[in-house]
Amino acid sequence: MTEQDKLLEQVTNEDYKFGFVTDIETDIIDIGLNEDVVRLISLKKEEPEWMLDFRLKAYRKWLEMKAPDWAYLKVPPIDYQSISYYAAPKQKKKLNSLDEVDQELLDTFNKLGIPLEEQKHLAGVAVDAVMDSVSVKTTFKEVLAEKGIIFCSFSEAVREFPDLVKKYLGNAVPYADNYFAALNSAVFSDGSFCYIPKGVRCPMELSTYFRINAANTGQFERTLIVADDDSYVSYLEGCTAPMRDENQLHAAVVEIIAMERAEVKYSTVQNWYPGDKNGKGGIYNFVTKRGICRGDYSKISWTQVETGSAITWKYPSCVLMGDHSKGEFYSVALTNHHQQADTGTKMIHIGKNTKSLIVSKGISAGVSNNSYRGLVKVSKRADNARNFSQCDSLLMGSKCGAHTFPYIECANKSAILEHEATTSKISEDQIFYCNQRGIDTEDAVAMIVNGYAKEVLNKLPMEFAVEAQKLLALSLEGSVG
Amino acid sequence: MLSIKNLHAVVEGKEILKGINLEIKPGEIHAIMGPNGSGKSTLANVLAGHEKYEVTEGEITFMGENLLDQAAEDRARNGLFLSFQYPIEIPGVSMVNFLKTAVNEHRKHKGLDPLTASQFLKLMEEKKKVVEISSQLTNRSVNEGFSGGEKKRNEIFQMAMLEPRLSILDETDSGLDIDALRVVANGVNALKRDDNATIVVTHYQRLLDYIIPDHVHVMYNGKIVKSAGKELAYELEEKGYDWIKKELGE
Ligand SMILES: Nc1ncnc2c1ncn2[C@@H]1O[C@H](COP(=O)(O)OP(=O)(O)OP(=O)(O)O)[C@@H](O)[C@H]1O
Ligand SMILES: [Mg+2]
Numbered sequence: 001m002t003e004q005d006k007l008l009e010q011v012t013n014e015d016y017k018f019g020f021v022t023d024i025e026t027d028i029i030d031i032g033l034n035e036d037v038v039r040l041i042s043l044k045k046e047e048p049e050w051m052l053d054f055r056l057k058a059y060r061k062w063l064e065m066k067a068p069d070w071a072y073l074k075v076p077p078i079d080y081q082s083i084s085y086y087a088a089p090k091q092k093k094k095l096n097s098l099d100e101v102d103q104e105l106l107d108t109f110n111k112l113g114i115p116l117e118e119q120k121h122l123a124g125v126a127v128d129a130v131m132d133s134v135s136v137k138t139t140f141k142e143v144l145a146e147k148g149i150i151f152c153s154f155s156e157a158v159r160e161f162p163d164l165v166k167k168y169l170g171n172a173v174p175y176a177d178n179y180f181a182a183l184n185s186a187v188f189s190d191g192s193f194c195y196i197p198k199g200v201r202c203p204m205e206l207s208t209y210f211r212i213n214a215a216n217t218g219q220f221e222r223t224l225i226v227a228d229d230d231s232y233v234s235y236l237e238g239c240t241a242p243m244r245d246e247n248q249l250h251a252a253v254v255e256i257i258a259m260e261r262a263e264v265k266y267s268t269v270q271n272w273y274p275g276d277k278n279g280k281g282g283i284y285n286f287v288t289k290r291g292i293c294r295g296d297y298s299k300i301s302w303t304q305v306e307t308g309s310a311i312t313w314k315y316p317s318c319v320l321m322g323d324h325s326k327g328e329f330y331s332v333a334l335t336n337h338h339q340q341a342d343t344g345t346k347m348i349h350i351g352k353n354t355k356s357l358i359v360s361k362g363i364s365a366g367v368s369n370n371s372y373r374g375l376v377k378v379s380k381r382a383d384n385a386r387n388f389s390q391c392d393s394l395l396m397g398s399k400c401g402a403h404t405f406p407y408i409e410c411a412n413k414s415a416i417l418e419h420e421a422t423t424s425k426i427s428e429d430q431i432f433y434c435n436q437r438g439i440d441t442e443d444a445v446a447m448i449v450n451g452y453a454k455e456v457l458n459k460l461p462m463e464f465a466v467e468a469q470k471l472l473a474l475s476l477e478g479s480v481g
Numbered sequence: 482m483l484s485i486k487n488l489h490a491v492v493e494g495k496e497i498l499k500g501i502n503l504e505i506k507p508g509e510i511h512a513i514m515g516p517n518g519s520g521k522s523t524l525a526n527v528l529a530g531h532e533k534y535e536v537t538e539g540e541i542t543f544m545g546e547n548l549l550d551q552a553a554e555d556r557a558r559n560g561l562f563l564s565f566q567y568p569i570e571i572p573g574v575s576m577v578n579f580l581k582t583a584v585n586e587h588r589k590h591k592g593l594d595p596l597t598a599s600q601f602l603k604l605m606e607e608k609k610k611v612v613e614i615s616s617q618l619t620n621r622s623v624n625e626g627f628s629g630g631e632k633k634r635n636e637i638f639q640m641a642m643l644e645p646r647l648s649i650l651d652e653t654d655s656g657l658d659i660d661a662l663r664v665v666a667n668g669v670n671a672l673k674r675d676d677n678a679t680i681v682v683t684h685y686q687r688l689l690d691y692i693i694p695d696h697v698h699v700m701y702n703g704k705i706v707k708s709a710g711k712e713l714a715y716e717l718e719e720k721g722y723d724w725i726k727k728e729l730g731e
Binding site: 429430433434437450454 | 529532552554557558562563565571572573574575579580583587590622643
């Protein structure tokens with residue numbers, strides 16, 4: 001409450017706040033994509049043969065595939081040959097401490113408020129900061145290591161824990177899953193790997209900040225989280241991107257595996273550059289996120305706050321394989337100006353007595369388009385499956401669009417599936433009521449929108465919730481009055 | 482404190498206020514009565530700065546400044562408070578958050594530091610007693626699911642929190658049970674000071690037994706057609722509005 005007030009006061013007429021470009025020498029390869037580029041990426045990362053094979057298979061598959069066109073999105077043609085597929089901050093040698101990190105890079109992190117410092121240790125956050133594809137610094141690895149928890153960059157995992165990576169890579173999102181997943185599998189640059197051993201409760205929130213920096217570099221992150229039997233982890237991902245005119249492509253893959261009785265909470269606040277007020281620039285965000293509740297009584301929960309990107313195509317999903325397993329999806333998606341979002345989830349019930357919950361809150365302003373697309377699928381042997389879906393849309397003004405596409409495929413009569421949907425507007429009278437109490441219109445809108453999204457924001461870890469509230473307010477600036 | 486001269490206002494192309502004149506001094510209580518649809522709420526909304534109502538003629542000064550120049554939130558911060566005839570529900574926004582934002586906006590306007598969470602909660606406890614409002618209400622979203630009477634009580638609670646210079650109570654008594662009426666009236670009286678003023682819009686003399694007005698005005702067809710002391714309220718209660726219409730030759 002205190003926080004929110006502070007944040008609301010900070011709502012001023014700033015433009016995209018994170019729009020600065022860090023001037024660091026970048027090791028960048030020429031634009032274009034072919035087999036040699038895939039090999040070069042693998043070579044630069046000093047990868048083993050099996051990793052290169054995975055990439056090549058994915059690349060060859062990708063060549064045969066077509067970009068999906070079923071989403072409610074207008075995607076301008078993307079020239080995959082005009083993108084550079086690898087950019088790493090140039091480093092002369094491997095780094096052992098923060099002191100050795102490039103000052104500019106540290107300044108960037110500070111501007112972003114990325115908590116690499118000791119204080120964050122106290123706050124219980126370990127951060128794996130990924131900037132333009134290479135992990136620069138991983139903190140608190142030692143603390144985690146004591147518990148046997150692995151939390152490192154994907155590249156490092158490939159080197160240090162090849163057996164684990166090999167075993168789980170592609171389980172939730174096979175390389176041939178879809179066009180963008182195949183592309184990612186071929187050229188992924190880096191990302192995070194996390195393994196929680198049997199019976200371990202991760203003592204802190206694991207946090208990764210992604211950031212696109214170099215101009216014209218596609219960003220292809222890959223994250224793999226494995227929670228072994230009876231373990232628990234809460235994982236946070238946040239993104240910002242500097243302001244640029246060219247559209248940048250972002251095609252990430254996140255895979256989660258939850259074993260017997262394991263629980264994984266995955267939270268994202270996505271704030272990629274959305275483009276300017278006229279729809280120029282902005283990130284194209286095509287993301288494949290999927291979790292498998294493999295063990296009985298396992299649970300995966302996705303919470304996302306999406307305020308950024310020019311185009312968002314994203315459906316964090318749960319495959320409920322284990323009996324009594326549970327999937328949750330909490331989402332706030334905000335679009336303003338010319339942004340387009342087609343986002344939602346898939347809940348695939350396979351095991352018996354599986355449950356899923358979907359809470360989606362869309363907010364559309366300006367001339368934007370915001371779609372919820374969700375699939376609840378109950379397979380033949382999934383006795384007693386239950387789903388509850390709540391899809392709300394909030395419209396600001398009359399030029400934006402909100403759309404809901406709920407799909408249900410049910411092959412088992414014992415399933416109970418409920419779906420509720422509402423559409424509302426912020427009324428003039430609500431704004432006037434706030435005005436009459438001394439609250440100006442911008443603050444009133446921020447307050448009402450945050451109230452509307454509260455059910456989802458409450459699912460975020462505290463400090464993320466604060467950031468998310470601020471983002472919602474910032475993203476709606478100038479959308480009323 | 483408030484001076485209204487020849488005020489004309491239009492809503493959706495229709496003239497509702499047709500030349501209102503009214504002077505209010507600090508410390509005074511004015512009652513405005515009048516038949517349904519005569520324009521009482523419209524006057525209240527115009528004073529509060531609702532954008533739907535367009536002022537086509539006339540002047541309003543409030544605390545020595547031109548009121549019509551000011552945005553609704555600035556009027557509020559300058560001390561003008563409207564207790565709504567139909568308070569608005571704001572789902573998802575807690576009373577605490579709403580009022581804390583409002584109180585701190587008022588403080589900022591006066592150049593004061595915002596209240597800390599604990600200072601605010603203390604103030605809230607204090608003011609809750611004045612209007613005997615329960616925590617069950619103040620812990621909920623703004624007016625959401627409140628009964629009619631609870632909403633009215635909540636309006637007076639907000640008034641207590643914001644300590645306005647001029648309060649306009651638009652039919653705050655309607656929908657209140659006998660006990661609530663007494664509580665609300667006592668609340669208004671407890672908040673009464675020499676330097677603030679109150680406009681009470683009501684249909685019933687009953688409220689004026691508790692809140693004793695210095696002046697009673699009758700509004701009819703967009704104008705104030707009669708003003709007198711508190712005895713006018715009794716006369717209206719007894720005789721209705723027909724005799725006034727007759728006096729006007731209608
Ligand atoms: N937003 C609006 N649109 C159209 N007409 C309006 C609007 N607001 C008020 N009016 C009209 O203006 C006239 C005065 O309404 P107002 O609400 O001011 O009356 P009132 O004196 O407060 O009545 P009551 O005693 O019933 O509360 C009515 O005829 C009403 O229908
Ligand atoms: Mg009225």
